[in-house]
Amino acid sequence: MWIHEPPPTLTRREALRRGLLAAAGLAIAGAAPGRAQMPAPKAKSVIQIWMWGGPCQIDTFDPKPDAGEEYTGPLNEAIPTNVDGIRMGQLMPNLATMADKLAILRSVTHGVNAHETASYIVQTGQDPEDRLVYPSVGAVVSRFKGYDGAYEGQIPPYVVLTKSQGRFSEAGFLGPNYKPFVTGGDPNRNPFTVEGIVAAGINEKRQRTRRDLLHALDTLGNLMSRNPQFEDMEDAEERAYDLILGDGAAVFDLSQETDEVRERYGRNTFGQSCLAARRLVEQGVPYVTINYGGWDTHKRHFETMNQKLPQMDQGMAALLADLSERGLLDSTIVWWGGEFGRGPKVQWEEPWNGGRSHHGACFSTVLAGGGFRGGVAVGESDATGSEVAERPIHPRDIIRAIYEQLGIDPDGHMPNPRGLDLTVMPPSEGGGRLDEIL
Numbered sequence: 249m250w251i252h253e254p255p256p257t258l259t260r261r262e263a264l265r266r267g268l269l270a271a272a273g274l275a276i277a278g279a280a281p282g283r284a285q286m287p288a289p290k291a292k293s294v295i296q297i298w299m300w301g302g303p304c305q306i307d308t309f310d311p312k313p314d315a316g317e318e319y320t321g322p323l324n325e326a327i328p329t330n331v332d333g334i335r336m337g338q339l340m341p342n343l344a345t346m347a348d349k350l351a352i353l354r355s356v357t358h359g360v361n362a363h364e365t366a367s368y369i370v371q372t373g374q375d376p377e378d379r380l381v382y383p384s385v386g387a388v389v390s391r392f393k394g395y396d397g398a399y400e401g402q403i404p405p406y407v408v409l410t411k412s413q414g415r416f417s418e419a420g421f422l423g424p425n426y427k428p429f430v431t432g433g434d435p436n437r438n439p440f441t442v443e444g445i446v447a448a449g450i451n452e453k454r455q456r457t458r459r460d461l462l463h464a465l466d467t468l469g470n471l472m473s474r475n476p477q478f479e480d481m482e483d484a485e486e487r488a489y490d491l492i493l494g495d496g497a498a499v500f501d502l503s504q505e506t507d508e509v510r511e512r513y514g515r516n517t518f519g520q521s522c523l524a525a526r527r528l529v530e531q532g533v534p535y536v537t538i539n540y541g542g543w544d545t546h547k548r549h550f551e552t553m554n555q556k557l558p559q560m561d562q563g564m565a566a567l568l569a570d571l572s573e574r575g576l577l578d579s580t581i582v583w584w585g586g587e588f589g590r591g592p593k594v595q596w597e598e599p600w601n602g603g604r605s606h607h608g609a610c611f612s613t614v615l616a617g618g619g620f621r622g623g624v625a626v627g628e629s630d631a632t633g634s635e636v637a638e639r640p641i642h643p644r645d646i647i648r649a650i651y652e653q654l655g656i657d658p659d660g661h662m663p664n665p666r667g668l669d670l671t672v673m674p675p676s677e678g679g680g681r682l683d684e685i686l
Contacts, residue, residue, distance in 0.1 A: 355627025
């Protein structure tokens with residue numbers, strides 16, 4: 249079970265007091281002479297659609313219909329969008345009607361073809377090194393916008409739907425307080441049983457009975473209930489039970505949505521994860537990752553795409569439309585992408601039978617909402633989507649832009665256990681700031 253608590257040597261009140269003092273100190277430092285003042289944040293939350301395994305750039309947001317069958321396979325069409333000059337892959341008709349909301353980055357690069365290293369680079373913006381393991385974007389947002397910031401919600405500030413991303417340490421040197429709460433379960437099932445909160449088959453009445461019995465048997469706790477040393481334990485218990493029985497649990501109850509809304513997102517795990525993510529940011533959760541697996545298509549790539557791309561298209565388009573209709577898109581960043589792209593040249597030979605390899609030289613990432621400018625495509629790949637032809641964009645450039653929209657100073661101090669003089673992000677490289685979408 250995920251429980252956020254201050255270090256055991258501090259009471260909760262003392263931790264909050266110190267946090268407020270630290271925040272005040274950072275605010276003063278940010279206004280110091282010679283240091284640019286951060287603009288007011290435009291975004292409050294992030295929904296990251298993590299395409300675990302690496303989606304193919306030319307099948308999605310950077311189609312190359314003229315490259316020939318050895319590159320396109322049967323997906324050899326590019327469809328127009330609602331923005332002149334921007335085309336998308338043929339299996340994404342819903343997203344094609346929403347291009348005006350998207351900032352499509354077509355020249356992202358890091359040159360790494362190994363899942364673990366590429367995931368680390370894309371999720372942290374840092375180059376791998378032996379000295380430190382840096383935290384992911386979700387952990388950094390949790391650190392600055394979660395309980396150490398202004399967030400007071402019962403749901404943890406960093407949530408992953410529904411499986412751990414693996415392949416890298418999400419919290420890095422920030423430590424376990426900033427790891428994500430991984431829901432488990434399947435939001436397409438009724439009910440959506442969030443593993444780690446409550447085991448399947450244990451209903452609300454049984455949970456309350458168990459709690460009452462536990463308290464009746466806890467004679468030491470009853471004797472010491474007014475002892476300040478027990479304050480943090482009681483607070484943690486209340487948080488946990490709120491996730492099981494209170495308002496926190498209700499956020500995960502997708503049966504509160506109409507059948508029409510659920511059908512709009514798609515009655516599959518990804519579509520319903522998108523709906524759950526909307527409900528979470530609606531409650532103020534700062535960072536939600538949808539861990540969308542199945543994109544490591546070394547074999548039978550096109551069979552997989554015929555199933556997964558329509559699901560992705562429907563769920564992501566419904567999410568963007570729903571956020572927009574509810575007035576949440578302006579304050580919510582939607583970040584789509586994986587650790588790299590796929591090899592543009594199809595591997596038709598055995599044993600791949602039409603598969604695509606890893607490809608970190610050039611791939612696509614998409615940003616929407618949260619103050620980012622939509623209706624633009626930034627950067628350009630070559631005629632086959634193999635190499636960057638114009639305007640290289642590095643993962644740290646994207647992450648710096650996300651932090652700026654959230655009001656997190658990428659050049660500000662990053663707390664760390666060694667007391668090192670670290671900034672939240674290293675300086676931009678290559679193309680630098682993404683001024684085209686800011």
